[in-house]
Amino acid sequence: xxxxxxxxxxxxxxxxxxSILLIVLLSLVLFLSNNFSFTPSRQMIQVAVSDxxxxxxxxxxxKETFAAYETMFSRLADSLYRDDENWASDFNAQARxxxxxxxxxxxxxxxxxxxxxxxxxxxxxxxxxxLRTGKESHISVFVDASFIxxxxxxxxxxxxxxxxxxxxxxxxFVGGFELSYVVPLYIRDxxxxxxxxxxxxxxxxxxxGEYADRERQMMLLTPKLEIISxxxxxxxxxxxxxxxxxxxxxxxxxxxxxxxxxxxVSGHFEGQDWMYIFVRLPSGQIFLExxxxxxxxxxxxxxxxxxxxxALICIWFLQKRNGISPFDRLVNVALIKxxxxxxxxxxxxxxxxAIHITIxxxxxxxxxxxFINGAALTEKITFLVYFILSSILLIWYRKTERSxxxxxxxxxxxxxxxxxxxxxxxxxxxxxxGHVILxxxxxxxxxxxxxxxxxxxxxxxxxxxxxxSDAIIEIATTDMSSSDTxxxxxxxxxxxxxxxxxxxxxxxxxxxxxxxxxKKTQSMLVQKERMVxxxxxxxxxxxxxxxPLGAIKASVENANSALxxxxxxxxxxxxxxxxxxxxxxxxxxDIEYASMDDMYTPMQIRKARPVIREFFMELGYVDPQDIVExxxxxDICNIELIRQNRSIFESANMRDLLTxxxxxxxxxxxxxxxxxxxAKTSKTVYALKSYSHTAAxxxxxxxxxxxxxxxxxxxxYNQIKxxxxxxxxxxxxxxxxxxxxxxxxxVWINLIQNAIQAMNGTGKLIIRIKKEMDAILVSIxxxxxxxxxxxxxxxxxxxxxxxxxxxxxxxGLDICKNIVTAHNGTIQAENxxxxxxxxxxxxxxxx
Amino acid sequence: xxxxxxxxxDERVIIMSIIEQLWEHFGDxxxxxxxxxGEEALEIIDELVMDNTTVILIISDWLMSGMKGDELVIRVxxxxxxxxxxxxxxxxxxxxxxxxxxxxxxxxxxxxxxDKAALMRTISELLDK
Numbered sequence: 015x016x017x018x019x020x021x022x023x024x025x026x027x028x029x030x031x032x033s034i035l036l037i038v039l040l041s042l043v044l045f046l047s048n049n050f051s052f053t054p055s056r057q058m059i060q061v062a063v064s065d066x067x068x069x070x071x072x073x074x075x076x077k078e079t080f081a082a083y084e085t086m087f088s089r090l091a092d093s094l095y096r097d098d099e100n101w102a103s104d105f106n107a108q109a110r111x112x113x114x115x116x117x118x119x120x121x122x123x124x125x126x127x128x129x130x131x132x133x134x135x136x137x138x139x140x141x142x143x144x145l146r147t148g149k150e151s152h153i154s155v156f157v158d159a160s161f162i163x164x165x166x167x168x169x170x171x172x173x174x175x176x177x178x179x180x181x182x183x184x185x186x187f188v189g190g191f192e193l194s195y196v197v198p199l200y201i202r203d204x205x206x207x208x209x210x211x212x213x214x215x216x217x218x219x220x221x222x223g224e225y226a227d228r229e230r231q232m233m234l235l236t237p238k239l240e241i242i243s244x245x246x247x248x249x250x251x252x253x254x255x256x257x258x259x260x261x262x263x264x265x266x267x268x269x270x271x272x273x274x275x276x277x278x279v280s281g282h283f284e285g286q287d288w289m290y291i292f293v294r295l296p297s298g299q300i301f302l303e304x305x306x307x308x309x310x311x312x313x314x315x316x317x318x319x320x321x322x323x324x325a326l327i328c329i330w331f332l333q334k335r336n337g338i339s340p341f342d343r344l345v346n347v348a349l350i351k352x353x354x355x356x357x358x359x360x361x362x363x364x365x366x367x368a369i370h371i372t373i374x375x376x377x378x379x380x381x382x383x384x385f386i387n388g389a390a391l392t393e394k395i396t397f398l399v400y401f402i403l404s405s406i407l408l409i410w411y412r413k414t415e416r417s418x419x420x421x422x423x424x425x426x427x428x429x430x431x432x433x434x435x436x437x438x439x440x441x442x443x444x445x446x447x448g449h450v451i452l453x454x455x456x457x458x459x460x461x462x463x464x465x466x467x468x469x470x471x472x473x474x475x476x477x478x479x480x481x482x483s484d485a486i487i488e489i490a491t492t493d494m495s496s497s498d499t500x501x502x503x504x505x506x507x508x509x510x511x512x513x514x515x516x517x518x519x520x521x522x523x524x525x526x527x528x529x530x531x532x533k534k535t536q537s538m539l540v541q542k543e544r545m546v547x548x549x550x551x552x553x554x555x556x557x558x559x560x561x562p563l564g565a566i567k568a569s570v571e572n573a574n575s576a577l578x579x580x581x582x583x584x585x586x587x588x589x590x591x592x593x594x595x596x597x598x599x600x601x602x603x604d605i606e607y608a609s610m611d612d613m614y615t616p617m618q619i620r621k622a623r624p625v626i627r628e629f630f631m632e633l634g635y636v637d638p639q640d641i642v643e644x645x646x647x648x649d650i651c652n653i654e655l656i657r658q659n660r661s662i663f664e665s666a667n668m669r670d671l672l673t674x675x676x677x678x679x680x681x682x683x684x685x686x687x688x689x690x691x692x693a694k695t696s697k698t699v700y701a702l703k704s705y706s707h708t709a710a711x712x713x714x715x716x717x718x719x720x721x722x723x724x725x726x727x728x729x730x731y732n733q734i735k736x737x738x739x740x741x742x743x744x745x746x747x748x749x750x751x752x753x754x755x756x757x758x759x760x761v762w763i764n765l766i767q768n769a770i771q772a773m774n775g776t777g778k779l780i781i782r783i784k785k786e787m788d789a790i791l792v793s794i795x796x797x798x799x800x801x802x803x804x805x806x807x808x809x810x811x812x813x814x815x816x817x818x819x820x821x822x823x824x825x826g827l828d829i830c831k832n833i834v835t836a837h838n839g840t841i842q843a844e845n846x847x848x849x850x851x852x853x854x855x856x857x858x859x860x861x
Numbered sequence: 862x863x864x865x866x867x868x869x870x871d872e873r874v875i876i877m878s879i880i881e882q883l884w885e886h887f888g889d890x891x892x893x894x895x896x897x898x899g900e901e902a903l904e905i906i907d908e909l910v911m912d913n914t915t916v917i918l919i920i921s922d923w924l925m926s927g928m929k930g931d932e933l934v935i936r937v938x939x940x941x942x943x944x945x946x947x948x949x950x951x952x953x954x955x956x957x958x959x960x961x962x963x964x965x966x967x968x969x970x971x972x973x974x975x976d977k978a979a980l981m982r983t984i985s986e987l988l989d990k
Contacts, residue, residue, distance in 0.1 A: 557924050560951025561872050564973035568878035571977040575885060613873050616895040616905070640889065647884055647893075649877070680881055687874045735871070736926040 377401040551702075551729055551763075558698045558732060562691030569684035569691075576680030583677035587670055598662050599671050603682070605659055606675060609649040610686050622651040629656060633663060641669065644676050701728040716750040719758070719790050719857065720783055726762040727781075733767070737776035744783040751790055752860040757833045761841075764826045765794045765853045772798030772851065789839075789858045797850040801843060809843060865892040865914050866984075869902040869921040869933065870949075875973075879920060879949070879980075886981045891917070899928025903936060910941075917988060918945045923953035931961035938966030945987040947971060949980070 023031065381401045591599065614622060626645055630638035650656065662668065727734065734740050769779055777797045784791040801809060810831045834841045839857040846852060866883060868876045876895045883893050892914060896902035899921075906916050919937060923930035930953065934946040946966060948958065951973035961967040969983045 557950075557952035560973045561875060564949075564951060564975055565872070565874045565878050567974040568875075568882060568977060572878065572881045572885060575977075613877075615873070616876075616897055616901065619895070620905075620908075643889065643892075647880065680885065683877065683881060687878060690874055732924070 374401070374405050555698060555702060555729065555732070559695055562695045565687050565691040566695075569680075569687040572680035573684030576677065576684075580678040580681055583674050587674045590670065591667065595665070595667050595671065598665055598667075599674065601659065602662055602671055602675050605650055605655060605662075606648055606679070606682060607686070608655060609652060610683065612652060613649055614651045619646055619651050622646075622653060625653045626651065626656065629653065630663070641672060644672050648672075648676060648679055697728055701725040714752050714754060717753050717755045717758075718748075718750050719753075719792065720744055720748055722755050722758055723762050723781060723783065723792065726759050726766065730763065730766055730770075733770050733775075734779065738770060738773065739778045741778060741780040743780065745785045748783055748785045748790055749859055751837075751857050753837050753857065754833075758837070758857075761830045761833050761855065762792075762794075764830050765855075768826070768853075769794055769796035769798065769851075772796050772800070774798065777850075786856075789856050791854060791856050793852055793854040795846065795850060795852040797846065797848075800845040800849060800851045806843060806845070810841070862913060862915075863890075863892045864917040865894050865909050866918045866920065867894045867896060867902060867905060867909075867916055869896045869899065869919060869925070869930070871897050871922065871925045873897070875922070882977050882981065883984075886984075898925055899930070899933035899936075902933055906937065906941065906944075916941065916944055918947065918984065920947045920949050920984075923948055923950035923957060929957060931957040931967070934961050934966040935964045938964065945969075945990070947980075947983060947987065949973060949975060 378401055623642060623646065627638055627642050630641055635641065645651065645656075656663065662671070665671065727740070766779070766781075773779070773796045780793075780795040782791075782793045782795075784793075810827050831841050834855055834857070837857050839855060841856075842854045844852055844854075866887075868879045868883075870876050870879075876897070880893045880895065883891070894905055894909065894916075896905050902919065902921070906919075909916050919934065921930045921933055928936075930948050930950060934948065937944050937946065945968045946961075947969045948961070948967055949971045953970075958967070958970060962970075968987055971980055971983060
């Protein structure tokens with residue numbers, strides 16, 4: 015088990031595992047990131063503020079005026095904390111000064127004021143602002159967010175005095191962003207007092223217009239802020255009163271008396287245009303928690319993690335069940351199919367180019383659109399950069415074609431550059447930045463290593479799963495009402511589109527790369543398959559060669575040892591034999607030769623024995639047993655032949671002649687056997703040679719299919735002779751075809767061996783060769799088990815095998831099909847009417 | 862009454878060669894019978910026994926159509942335990958040889974191509990037992 019795990023791990027590159035680990039870790043970190051916190055960079059805040067163009071303009075000169083504002087605010091605040099009769103007039107005087115100054119700098123801001131309590135200050139200010147701005151704005155106003163940002167001194171001051179703070183955000187200013195970012199950012203856990211947020215209703219509805227009920231508005235406004243549940247708990251009245259700020263008593267009373275309308279917001283009361291909300295800022299983690307969007311990221315990543323896990327489990331399960339990973343199979347099949355038709359690779363190449371062009375075009379349209387509509391600068395910059403990047407990449411892509419290092423650099427650049435640009439221009443909040451980083455890491459890792467090992471392409475569908483799930487979660491969970499989330503949504507869509515593009519690109523380039531390797535691998539596999547076939551043949555062939563060799567050796571030895579007795583016998587009988595006897599002897603020799611050509615089987619010999627015996631008895635021999643045995647030893651068993659040559663056997667010297675012949679027989683027969691055996695051996699060797707001669711890509715030659723098949727039959731003779739009845743139905747004078755004999759041999763061997771296997775070694779094998787007008791038809795039929803109905807459509811597919819594991823590679827018929835297709839021919843399989851299967855190969859005479 | 866030596870091989874020329882060598886070595890001391898398959902061999906043995914001829918030796922190939930050599934010698938050994946057996950073959954699976962030897966059915970093994978003198982020596986030794 016451990017061994018298997020080790021092998022499995024080893025079959026992938028270390029980087030593959032590292033990348034898997036990284037993705038899991040990243041998800042885990044995000045999952046466990048309760049304590050995960052980071053402070054947004056200055057750029058992010060700037061972006062947050064820059065949402066309002068006018069504030070951004072203002073920021074450029076606030077630096078110089080901050081000091082002045084601080085002084086003014088100090089005085090203003092001081093007047094607030096004075097407990098004498100003149101505080102209000104002082105406050106108003108200071109406020110007037112401040113507002114004058116501020117208004118000069120911020121002509122678009124509808125109102126910006128400090129109001130220690132709306133009741134006292136706002137009518138005053140309202141009047142003032144009304145004078146200055148007409149009816150444009152609602153005032154009550156403490157200070158707008160940008161001012162808190164700029165006025166660090168004020169913030170400190172507020173922290174020092176544990177007072178209720180009222181922050182008002184005017185309608186012209188609100189992006190929604192400020193409340194969730196800037197306010198908690200500056201009042202976070204250092205300030206543990208009471209925060210009052212004053213909103214004018216119009217801005218409230220402008221921000222969260224689609225949420226009609228107030229409670230929802232509150233929740234959105236003050237995410238995760240702890241809302242005081244009871245007016246009795248309000249420290250306002252008592253604490254402030256005890257500290258000598260009696261004016262708050264009235265406010266506190268009002269709050270106490272106002273019924274909690276929602277049950278959640280502890281105290282709010284409304285003026286004509288105002289609404290006050292009192293909430294308590296809990297200590298710690300306000301910042302992170304107020305990043306409601308970051309939570310989406312967490313949720314997203316948990317979901318991604320779980321989905322990935324699920325996908326991995328599914329893959330594992332399928333792999334276990336089928337023995338091969340579904341992706342491996344998919345990729346293998348796809349690649350082998352592509353290899354057959356390399357123009358598909360061309361199409362893929364063109365497709366990826368088209369995608370490039372489309373991307374460039376889309377970014378161009380977006381760019382133009384953003385300029386026409388006067389979109390925010392960030393947006394313009396983003397689209398501009400994307401346009402430039404994609405244009406550069408397009409040119410780069412066409413120039414470098416498919417050089418691998420360039421491709422890696424290209425993908426990394428394409429993925430990382432947008433992220434960098436977004437972060438610099440601040441187009442991302444934490445959530446989308448998180449997404450982008452996650453995707454980038456994955457994408458780069460994938461692109462770099464997935465192509466090295468075709469198996470690792472399996473992570474590609476996982477990547478798509480992750481992307482889709484992320485996008486779905488994002489769309490499902492995001493509040494689309496604010497401009498901020500809309501931007502993020504667009505970003506996600508963009509990245510989704512980009513990722514799809516990337517995936518396609520990865521797939522196409524990956525396939526092209528793998529294709530090259532696969533061609534090598536496949537030719538190796540073909541060679542391997544050949545060797546397997548050869549291995550199976552070797553046992554039989556060894557026998558095929560050893561048998562005639564044995565016969566040759568025996569014959570030579572026999573002839574050798576027979577030489578002396580033969581010479582002796584010849585010399586001896588030569589003196590005794592007369593002219594006619596010599597003539598008879600040579601006739602007897604002729605009979606011997608004829609008999610060897612028509613050799614009797616043991617069965618026939620046994621039947622012939624009594625007949626021969628009878629023949630000699632007819633001739634007058636009383637006990638012809640020794641003569642019969644010599645006759646049989648000499649293979650002269652054909653009674654017809656014997657009778658035809660009756661005159662020889664009637665000769666008086668017949669016994670001598672026969673003895674003489676038997677003495678010379680080992681020599682005569684030895685030569686006969688040697689010539690037979692040599693012919694057989696050379697036939698086997700020739701067949702073997704023509705089969706295994708494949709080192710160089712063979713050339714097309716005019717070849718004889720009949721001879722080609724007969725060669726194969728010689729090679730397979732051993733398998734066929736054991737129990738297979740071979741029927742050869744060949745048309746006469748079949749024309750030669752233009753082909754590769756060694757390749758076609760492979761086809762016949764595969765088909766015949768399959769047939770023999772299907773028949774389990776016994777049955778009838780019919781090989782038909784028919785000539786047509788412009789083609790030759792070879793069909794190989796067996797009466798074996800046939801092809802299973804559900805398998806018949808798949809048998810020519812690569813790696814498809816019905817044999818047991820280790821028995822077949824599943825490539826045999828795929829190779830056959832490839833070879834036949836390369837000859838412009840066709841191969842078909844069908845089951846016989848009763849039993850068995852027939853494979854028909856049609857080969858055109860010329861390509 | 863003569864004893865018989867039976868040669869079994871599916872190649873006629875091999876049988877021919879062996880019998881030639883037997884003739885040369887033993888002359889007409891024995892009857893030389895032949896069979897081209899295991900099945901035929903069993904048949905012939907039965908026939909010979911019916912004719913009161915004792916089969917004393919079987920020289921058999923291993924790789925033959927139908928019954929393989931090891932199966933033949935095992936079956937002969939079961940029926941006629943006294944018959945000596947020699948496997949003369951150019952290709953035999955080691956398993957088969959082991960199988961036959963373990964069954965006590967195989968007395969000798971000679972590889973093809975064989976040496977005449979060695980084969981005859983082996984036969985003589987077996988027949989002298």
